[in-house]
Amino acid sequence: MARIELDLAHSYQARPKADADYALLPLRMTFEDGGAYALLGPSGCGKTTLLNIVSGLLVPSQGGLTFDGRDVTRESPQQRNIAQVFQFPVIYDTMTVAQNLAFPLRNRGVAPERIKQRVGQIAEMLELSAQLDQRAAGLAADAKQKISLGRGLVRDDVSAVLFDEPLTVIDPHLKWQLRRKLKQIHHELKLTLIYVTHDQVEALTFADQVVVMTRGRAVQVGPAEALFERPAHTFVGHFIGSPGMNFLPAQAGQDLLLVVGRAMGWPDQKLPEGPLTLGVRPEYLSHAPHGDPHALCAKVVQVQDLGTHWLVTARIDDHTLKARWDPEVIVPEVGDPVWLRVVGPHTCFYKDEVLVG
Amino acid sequence: MNDSKPINQKAWWLILPVILCVAFSAVLPLMTVVNYSVPAKGWTSSAVLVVVALSLLIPWNVVGTIWQIYGRADIGLFGAALAKLGIEYSYTGSARDAWLTVLLMDVWHWTPLVALLCYAGLRAIPDAYYQAARIDGASKWAVFRFIQLPKLRGVLMIAVLLRFMDSFMIYTEPFVLTGGGPGNATTFLSQYLTQKAVGQFDLGPAAAFSLIYFLIILLLCFILYNWMQRVGTSQPTEVAS
Amino acid sequence: MNTGRFQKRTLFLIAYLLFAVLPIYWMVNMSFKTNDEIVSSFSFWPQHFTWANYKTIFTDPAWYSGYINSLIYVAINSVISIAVALPAAYAFSRYRFLGDKHVFFWLLTNRMTPPAVFLLPFFQLYTTLGLMDTHLAVALAHLVFNVPLAVWILEGFMSGVPREIDETAYIDGHTFPRFFLTIFLPLIKAGVGVAAFFCFMFSWVELLLARTLTSVNAKPIVATMTRTVSAAGMDWAVLAAAGVLTIVPGAIVIWFVRHYIARGFAMGRV
Numbered sequence: 001m002a003r004i005e006l007d008l009a010h011s012y013q014a015r016p017k018a019d020a021d022y023a024l025l026p027l028r029m030t031f032e033d034g035g036a037y038a039l040l041g042p043s044g045c046g047k048t049t050l051l052n053i054v055s056g057l058l059v060p061s062q063g064g065l066t067f068d069g070r071d072v073t074r075e076s077p078q079q080r081n082i083a084q085v086f087q088f089p090v091i092y093d094t095m096t097v098a099q100n101l102a103f104p105l106r107n108r109g110v111a112p113e114r115i116k117q118r119v120g121q122i123a124e125m126l127e128l129s130a131q132l133d134q135r136a137a138g139l140a141a142d143a144k145q146k147i148s149l150g151r152g153l154v155r156d157d158v159s160a161v162l163f164d165e166p167l168t169v170i171d172p173h174l175k176w177q178l179r180r181k182l183k184q185i186h187h188e189l190k191l192t193l194i195y196v197t198h199d200q201v202e203a204l205t206f207a208d209q210v211v212v213m214t215r216g217r218a219v220q221v222g223p224a225e226a227l228f229e230r231p232a233h234t235f236v237g238h239f240i241g242s243p244g245m246n247f248l249p250a251q252a253g254q255d256l257l258l259v260v261g262r263a264m265g266w267p268d269q270k271l272p273e274g275p276l277t278l279g280v281r282p283e284y285l286s287h288a289p290h291g292d293p294h295a296l297c298a299k300v301v302q303v304q305d306l307g308t309h310w311l312v313t314a315r316i317d318d319h320t321l322k323a324r325w326d327p328e329v330i331v332p333e334v335g336d337p338v339w340l341r342v343v344g345p346h347t348c349f350y351k352d353e354v355l356v357g
Numbered sequence: 358m359n360d361s362k363p364i365n366q367k368a369w370w371l372i373l374p375v376i377l378c379v380a381f382s383a384v385l386p387l388m389t390v391v392n393y394s395v396p397a398k399g400w401t402s403s404a405v406l407v408v409v410a411l412s413l414l415i416p417w418n419v420v421g422t423i424w425q426i427y428g429r430a431d432i433g434l435f436g437a438a439l440a441k442l443g444i445e446y447s448y449t450g451s452a453r454d455a456w457l458t459v460l461l462m463d464v465w466h467w468t469p470l471v472a473l474l475c476y477a478g479l480r481a482i483p484d485a486y487y488q489a490a491r492i493d494g495a496s497k498w499a500v501f502r503f504i505q506l507p508k509l510r511g512v513l514m515i516a517v518l519l520r521f522m523d524s525f526m527i528y529t530e531p532f533v534l535t536g537g538g539p540g541n542a543t544t545f546l547s548q549y550l551t552q553k554a555v556g557q558f559d560l561g562p563a564a565a566f567s568l569i570y571f572l573i574i575l576l577l578c579f580i581l582y583n584w585m586q587r588v589g590t591s592q593p594t595e596v597a598s
Numbered sequence: 599m600n601t602g603r604f605q606k607r608t609l610f611l612i613a614y615l616l617f618a619v620l621p622i623y624w625m626v627n628m629s630f631k632t633n634d635e636i637v638s639s640f641s642f643w644p645q646h647f648t649w650a651n652y653k654t655i656f657t658d659p660a661w662y663s664g665y666i667n668s669l670i671y672v673a674i675n676s677v678i679s680i681a682v683a684l685p686a687a688y689a690f691s692r693y694r695f696l697g698d699k700h701v702f703f704w705l706l707t708n709r710m711t712p713p714a715v716f717l718l719p720f721f722q723l724y725t726t727l728g729l730m731d732t733h734l735a736v737a738l739a740h741l742v743f744n745v746p747l748a749v750w751i752l753e754g755f756m757s758g759v760p761r762e763i764d765e766t767a768y769i770d771g772h773t774f775p776r777f778f779l780t781i782f783l784p785l786i787k788a789g790v791g792v793a794a795f796f797c798f799m800f801s802w803v804e805l806l807l808a809r810t811l812t813s814v815n816a817k818p819i820v821a822t823m824t825r826t827v828s829a830a831g832m833d834w835a836v837l838a839a840a841g842v843l844t845i846v847p848g849a850i851v852i853w854f855v856r857h858y859i860a861r862g863f864a865m866g867r868v
Contacts, residue, residue, distance in 0.1 A: 055492075057491075077491055078492065078494050083492065084488070084489070084492055086485040086489065088483075090486055092504070094503060104494060107493060107494035107496070108494060151489075152492075405615070407849075407852055408615060408618065409614075409618060411618070411622065412618055412622070413799070414803070414845065414849065415848065416802060416803040416819075416820045417804070417805055417820075418805045418820045419820075419841045419845065422625075422837060422838075422841050423621045423622065423625050423841060426628065426834065426838065427624055427625075431640075432637065432640070432834065433624065434620065434621075434624045437640055465617070465618070465621065468618075469618070522710050525712070526711075526712030526713070526714065528712070528714060528805070546712075547712050550714045550715070551806065554717060555717060555718070555810060560718070564718060567714075567715045570712060570714070570715055571711060574710055574711050574712065574715075577710070578706055579703075581706075582703055
């Protein structure tokens, strides 16, 4: 259990000049003791690099990090006392499940009775007790990942457990079971957990706080709600949510707001002047009465009944808007015009991709 | 009638155990250690691999020629060194020395094959295993015993079987080195067959001999093939990060 | 990385490299000496450096024809091996037919069989066909172990190419030959390289069949050298030079394919 503070940047090149040379642009972040964090982002965004720096498998080229105030930048993973679970199960094929779990403790010279007790405890928590004496190599992928996890948990002074897309090789119908197990473990052991994934569902269900990353930059850190309601960056708006946020070009003048060239009623917030991007989630793109000053008229191109909601796709000029409506609402036909309220309390405005209003 | 003749040959019992020992000597545990020391990447890796693989590319008769020269006490480095140390050594005179020289020569010639196989096998182990071992606090010996050796099991088996079978049919190197002598000491199976078939034109027994020889190889092939199939399918498709 | 372990590793490596290189070095050493110097003194490098031995080999037809003969049949063999193996490997990779696994196994047995077993039948066959002492005879004889190896290696690489590529090509309207030559082959060119290398290597080094099936016209260098051995007067210097020259093609080839070697071995196909 440790509080981890980061103040670093990393580049794989010797002399980075431009932003593109950095794998991780300068960032400052704190992982609180006992918190569950997710690093979320598409491939190549730097999340695995960040994880490896925290675990000690990689030394950052600039800056450093501390565990509970102690500078660990140059320390090895062993010295930092972290545990890591990889994308595919890493187990010792020739050993049984019990021997696998006992391995880290044996290497530290822990007394055999204590080892046995600890192994039993962790196996029970992971529901592996029945298989303790079986050869680890013969088990299914999800059991093997549990063993990998168990090896990390078996040390009682582990500072943090790091996960690098651990559910990649697990069958879909077993994923939710493992996710639930992870949450349970977090609740019981109160460890600092850091979870890397590109799957937003995994991230949002697992973590208290999600770090959204893109191209080496951490664009927003916050709970799921904040990411959903007030994305700090257009990338977050686009990446989170299914489907992601709708974006429309806008222009703010002294007392005029143009959205896609049409004049709109002023929103409640103060906006900087100049070109902006308007962002509104499909969930908040509601049906407005004809002529509403906060709404735009678009032409319906597709209506899909997804059971729990309608997905209405409409076009205005060259822009496509998607709206999610409740099943009880009466939907227009394809080809009909529809008024959609774009400016509302949940609308976000972005200047140069950053949230301004 | 013709079939029974080769089996009764005294030569069989002389030759066969010799083959086996030659075969297994080529697969020394040393090889795994050697592999451990080959650098993984960079130009040194290429250079070392090329130097190591050199002895595989030498025509087999040249291998015999090299050792013919090398082993002589008057003009060869090895022979002269042994003579300096006061060791009695003559591969033309003593059957035991001839036999040992063939052994050493075969080891020198074919070890790179095992080395390259093991090298490829080691490169195939994903980094995550080494990282996990570091995190678990495993010692170097533990890494070798619990990660590398199990993962190399398939490759080593292939190497052992290949070496066994190739040694079984060795011909050129001992032929060039000693011509089969002194006496019959280093006349191995292939040479014996060749002598019978093409030298003495003793076609009946030669044909029978060929057949039995072939059947033995077939059996070994079968074992090798099945083993390789099993090893092939059991390789997990690891997802690299 | 602690330096203690580093030193032990390098020590092992150096010891092994010495063991591997010394005999070869010794032969190179001898090839630059004269016969007199070889039998009279014993030194790590030539006291009287001479190119005479190499000159002999390049000027004496008895020697250089051996090299030319070897190169000819090895080249013929490599070309035929690959040409035959490509369609065969494609069939094994893409089609399922009755007995396909068994035929593959039978191919394997050809690779593993001692050439001595084939000696007698080949001898009689080629004599009857009047092919004795020709380059073609040796090239064809070596197909016995090279074609299976080539098929084996190529099949591995071909199976790595997804079937969808074949299907897309047909949908696009390519005929099979065009598809094979312009689309498929470039995808497996690493495999063709590895297969060609191994075919070259195993044909270049083989002695038994090459020696038995030739006498004068097509005598390869490997046979020329053994003939020298059984002669009364031992021309060590020229023999050493000849030996060095037989290693040179192999060394050159291995330098060019060094990146593929590990891959070829990784499939355990050798």
